[in-house]
Amino acid sequence: MPANKYIIDSDSKEVYNEICKNLIIIDCHTHIGEDIDGHKISSKQLIRSMDFSKINKSISFPLNNPNYSKTFSTPNDLIWRSHQMYPERIIPFFRLNPNFPAWKKECKKRIEQGFTGIKLHPRSQAFRISAPAVRDILAQAEKHNLIVLIHTGLGVRNLVDDLKRVIREFAKVKFILGHAAFIDITRAMKSVADKDNVLFETSTVRMFDLFDLFKEVSHKRVCFGSDIPYYDQQLSLDMLITTALMHKKTPSQIQEMIGGNIIQWLK
Amino acid sequence: MAKIDDYLGLSKYLNPAKIPWKKLNQIPLHLIPLHKIPFKKMGKLFEQLVPLKKRREREKIINYIRLYTHLVTAYNLMNPHSYNRAFDHLAIVRNFTKEISYREEQTYMENIHSIVSDITKRKARIIKRLKKYAGSDPAHAQTNLLLAQNICILRIIKITP
Numbered sequence: 001m002p003a004n005k006y007i008i009d010s011d012s013k014e015v016y017n018e019i020c021k022n023l024i025i026i027d028c029h030t031h032i033g034e035d036i037d038g039h040k041i042s043s044k045q046l047i048r049s050m051d052f053s054k055i056n057k058s059i060s061f062p063l064n065n066p067n068y069s070k071t072f073s074t075p076n077d078l079i080w081r082s083h084q085m086y087p088e089r090i091i092p093f094f095r096l097n098p099n100f101p102a103w104k105k106e107c108k109k110r111i112e113q114g115f116t117g118i119k120l121h122p123r124s125q126a127f128r129i130s131a132p133a134v135r136d137i138l139a140q141a142e143k144h145n146l147i148v149l150i151h152t153g154l155g156v157r158n159l160v161d162d163l164k165r166v167i168r169e170f171a172k173v174k175f176i177l178g179h180a181a182f183i184d185i186t187r188a189m190k191s192v193a194d195k196d197n198v199l200f201e202t203s204t205v206r207m208f209d210l211f212d213l214f215k216e217v218s219h220k221r222v223c224f225g226s227d228i229p230y231y232d233q234q235l236s237l238d239m240l241i242t243t244a245l246m247h248k249k250t251p252s253q254i255q256e257m258i259g260g261n262i263i264q265w266l267k
Numbered sequence: 268m269a270k271i272d273d274y275l276g277l278s279k280y281l282n283p284a285k286i287p288w289k290k291l292n293q294i295p296l297h298l299i300p301l302h303k304i305p306f307k308k309m310g311k312l313f314e315q316l317v318p319l320k321k322r323r324e325r326e327k328i329i330n331y332i333r334l335y336t337h338l339v340t341a342y343n344l345m346n347p348h349s350y351n352r353a354f355d356h357l358a359i360v361r362n363f364t365k366e367i368s369y370r371e372e373q374t375y376m377e378n379i380h381s382i383v384s385d386i387t388k389r390k391a392r393i394i395k396r397l398k399k400y401a402g403s404d405p406a407h408a409q410t411n412l413l414l415a416q417n418i419c420i421l422r423i424i425k426i427t428p
Contacts, residue, residue: 153404
């Protein structure tokens with residue numbers, strides 16, 4: 001985690017406190033564990049960061065660790081333990097690698113355990129979103145009413161075409177587009193923003209892309225995410241609220257984006 | 268065309284050095300015969316036209332734009348062919364964030380400094396990843412750079428009156 005945290009300036013704080021009053025803020029993109037590149041965060045550190053930024057709940061899933069990336073069983077266990085430790089704060093998602101058939105066993109185990117959703121990372125595990133194994137995973141998600149968060153940030157090829165295909169095919173699956181498909185945001189907004197089963201999650205998105213997102217996409221289709229430990233929760237929240245205010249979004253619309261929309265899905 | 272008289276009811280031949288300072292800043296700059304103003308009072312006039320607070324804000328914005336430009340360039344150069352230049356730009360950002368001394372911006376400068384230092388520390392790992400998987404986000408360096416860029420943009424938006 002970065003040593004220095006981003007801090008909202010005092011003027012903005014008052015406005016934010018007003019907007020965030022009596023509201024459940026949910027961060028839809030957080031990690032727990034250790035990454036291959038040295039980034040790491042424990043559940044305790046995550047909770048501390050959430051408290052600092054007044055975030056009530058976080059959707060959490062494992063980081064990319066190649067030692068466990070065949071099944072992600074060990075990191076998924078860590079997520080479950082964290083959820084048991086903080087059941088009111090951490091919403092558990094499990095991570096799968098569609099390249100190995102072992103995902104089936106892992107998926108079954110996690111569904112039985114009571115996980116809320118699945119995280120798929122096409123770049124780290126090197127697969128295409130429209131690959132047959134991914135379709136099988138999405139079929140499982142559809143069957144068990146699981147939310148699917150797909151990484152749609154840096155390093156994904158043929159993103160929008162593949163997304164269009166799977167979102168059309170699995171119309172009942174709720175998709176969270178991690179990083180709001182910012183690598184091809186214009187096409188993504190045109191192609192999938194009108195779908196009720198899609199939320200654009202705002203972590204690591206450039207401010208300019210957020211401007212476009214709020215201009216083109218309904219506030220009902222946006223959710224807040226931070227991607228901690230790579231990113232900063234408070235900065236993400238500040239960016240979303242500042243950009244939304246510049247777009248003259250009302251406090252109730254902002255409230256839906258930072259918590260309301262995802263709460264509807266988690267019910 | 269408006270003359271100085273229209274603003275103060277004074278003769279245009281009047282020595283501007285004798286115009287009360289409170290009234291002087293109501294007059295458009297092009298109507299004031301600057302060559303007649305004593306050097307001593309020039310600073311005061313300048314201060315009234317562009318107050319220190321505003322000048323500091325402008326300076327801060329320029330500094331953030333400068334940082335942002337280096338960060339964007341480093342982001343774009345973070346590929347197997349030009350990563351050395353990317354790290355050169357990051358070194359500039361590191362030094363620059365150390366030198367800037369606005370107390371109110373210190374937290375944000377430390378923030379950017381810490382992000383960039385963190386990337387620099389992971390240089391060997393980043394280069395290794397870049398050579399192995401071109402086009403990926405090497406050791407999340409690009410994600411971290413986006414974070415630093417967004418801090419600059421947010422500060423510019425908030426400082427701008």
